[in-house]
Amino acid sequence: MEDTKSEMVEIGENLQSMYTGGKVTDGYVEMVEEFNQYSTYNVFAVRNPRELSACVPFEIDYNTLIGPDERRVLLNGENVTKIGYEERFNREVVSVILPLVDQNRLEGIIYLYYPLAKITELAKTEVAIFIGGGILFALVIAVFVYQSLKRIMRPLNDLQKAVEQMTEGDYSTRVKVTSKDEIGMLSEAFNHMAESIQQEDEKQKTFLATVSHELRTPISYIKGYSEAIQNQLLDGKEREEALELIHREAIRMERLTNELLQLVRKQQEEIEMLPIVLSETIRESVKLLEGQANKKNIRIVQNLDENCIVQGDEEKLKQIFINVIENAIRYSNENAKITVHSYQSDHRAIIEIQDEGIGIPEEDLPHITERFYRVNKARSRIDGGAGLGLSIVKQLVKQHDGALAIKSVVGEGTLVTISLPLMEED
Numbered sequence: 001m002e003d004t005k006s007e008m009v010e011i012g013e014n015l016q017s018m019y020t021g022g023k024v025t026d027g028y029v030e031m032v033e034e035f036n037q038y039s040t041y042n043v044f045a046v047r048n049p050r051e052l053s054a055c056v057p058f059e060i061d062y063n064t065l066i067g068p069d070e071r072r073v074l075l076n077g078e079n080v081t082k083i084g085y086e087e088r089f090n091r092e093v094v095s096v097i098l099p100l101v102d103q104n105r106l107e108g109i110i111y112l113y114y115p116l117a118k119i120t121e122l123a124k125t126e127v128a129i130f131i132g133g134g135i136l137f138a139l140v141i142a143v144f145v146y147q148s149l150k151r152i153m154r155p156l157n158d159l160q161k162a163v164e165q166m167t168e169g170d171y172s173t174r175v176k177v178t179s180k181d182e183i184g185m186l187s188e189a190f191n192h193m194a195e196s197i198q199q200e201d202e203k204q205k206t207f208l209a210t211v212s213h214e215l216r217t218p219i220s221y222i223k224g225y226s227e228a229i230q231n232q233l234l235d236g237k238e239r240e241e242a243l244e245l246i247h248r249e250a251i252r253m254e255r256l257t258n259e260l261l262q263l264v265r266k267q268q269e270e271i272e273m274l275p276i277v278l279s280e281t282i283r284e285s286v287k288l289l290e291g292q293a294n295k296k297n298i299r300i301v302q303n304l305d306e307n308c309i310v311q312g313d314e315e316k317l318k319q320i321f322i323n324v325i326e327n328a329i330r331y332s333n334e335n336a337k338i339t340v341h342s343y344q345s346d347h348r349a350i351i352e353i354q355d356e357g358i359g360i361p362e363e364d365l366p367h368i369t370e371r372f373y374r375v376n377k378a379r380s381r382i383d384g385g386a387g388l389g390l391s392i393v394k395q396l397v398k399q400h401d402g403a404l405a406i407k408s409v410v411g412e413g414t415l416v417t418i419s420l421p422l423m424e425e426d
Contacts, residue, residue: 001083001116004094008041008112009079012098015043015110019100023047024108032110040114045100047108074099075106083116092116155183159190171198215256218249256388271313271399275423278342278349279304281314285321286340289329296334300325303341308349309423316396321351323389324416328355331414344422351418360408368406369394 015032024047032045070080080097095113099106158175165173174194177187225242228234234242286300293300310317321340328338336356343350360368369390390406397404401421408414 001094004114005081005083005096008094008096008114009081009098011039011041011043012079012096012110012112015045016098016100019108021102022107024100041112042114044111045108046111070097071106074109075101075104077101152183155179155187159187162190162194166194166197171201215253218253221249222246271316273311273313276310276312276314276317277306278308278310278317278351278420279306281317282321282340282342282351285318285325288318288322289325292326292329293338296329296332296336298329298332298334299337301337301339303339305343305349308342308344310349310400310420311423312400312420316399320393320396320418321353323393324353324418327389328353328357328414328416331355332357347422349420349422351420353416353418354413356413359410359412360406360414361410362408365406365408369404 015035018031019028024045029045029047032043036043073080074097077099079099080095082093082095093113093115095111098110098112100108100110155175155178162173162175171194174191175187177184177191225234225246229239229242282304283302286302290300325338325340332338332355338356339352339354341352341354394404397418397420403419405417405419406414407417
């Protein structure tokens with residue numbers, strides 16, 4: 001209705017602009033009537049407003065058509081616009097009245113009107129089309145959203161099922177990656193996580209199985225020989241050998257449990273980093289092992305850089321050097337030599353421990369720092385090794401932001417290289 005009113009005012013003002021003043025001529029009236037034949041709206045020009053009743057197909061009263069207030073507005077050159085029920089027409093209309101004024105005299109008017117019923121019908125049609133189109137659009141959107149949600153929820157449902165399976169202990173479960181969007185990235189991340197958990201679970205099972213095996217052997221020895229002694233089945237030299245074996249297996253069990261406790265403790269405890277003069281720590285570690293080296297007549301040669309200062313925990317650094325040098329002593333022949341060399345390179349302290357021992361086969365080198373991994377299982381059981389020493393060393397070196405490398409040639413010896421960051425100077 002507002003658009004209709006605005007358009008009627010625009011048409012009326014264009015017709016009004018053609019009035020040149022004075023009496024409203026017959027030619028002007030005929031021109032407006034001719035325009036009315038082609039116009040969407042009903043348009044009339046009247047010289048005397050009282051003649052308006054002769055121009056419309058209704059019986060109307062002039063005094064009710066233009067009242068005193070409306071005449072006053074028209075005399076001021078302003079338009080009169082009405083929207084709603086008009087009693088004089090007995091119908092709902094939109095009407096616009098424009099004055100034809102000359103020297104403060106109302107010479108005539110231009111009257112435009114349009115039935116509201118037609119506008120209502122048009123509005124109903126447009127509203128019906130709008131509502132129908134809206135419903136159709138909503139249905140299309142609903143189908144699209146449903147398909148999209150279905151496509152999105154399928155991998156999420158798969159993820160939920162996989163998580164439930166993992167909760168029940170099935171770490172082999174995986175989800176299918178069907179896209180490269182955020183859902184696909186989430187699925188890939190889940191698969192990586194599941195793989196890591198599965199590997200860790202397998203390592204834990206292997207660890208527990210190995211611990212059980214390592215403890216079962218000495219326990220069976222101790223139990224068997226102690227029962228034999230208790231039942232007086234052994235005497236003399238056999239009894240002494242049995243007691244010696246029981247003692248050796250007890251020591252091996254003690255060492256195994258201590259190393260296991262150290263391994264667990266090292267994973268949990270924090271280290272206190274202090275400035276450490278590396279050469280002094282290495283010398284103290286070698287001194288603690290001189291007794292073992294002397295039993296096999298092994299010389300430990302030290303070539304140390306006195307200026308190497310690192311940030312570290314002194315006790316844990318000692319444990320690193322003791323474990324490595326002790327391995328070198330254990331797997332070296334009598335009258336051999338072990339060289340301990342330290343120097344600086346690229347803002348790091350490098351410690352090299354070289355022995356002339358039996359060496360490590362190439363295929364065993366990648367696994368040598370794994371828990372319970374032993375190159376020569378028979379020999380390790382004899383001397384009490386449990387395969388945890390280098391695993392502890394690797395963990396301690398990592399806690400010091402260092403690196404561990406092992407090179408070896410069978411029959412020639414092994415070189416263990418430890419790299420630690422030097423203390424930064426202020």
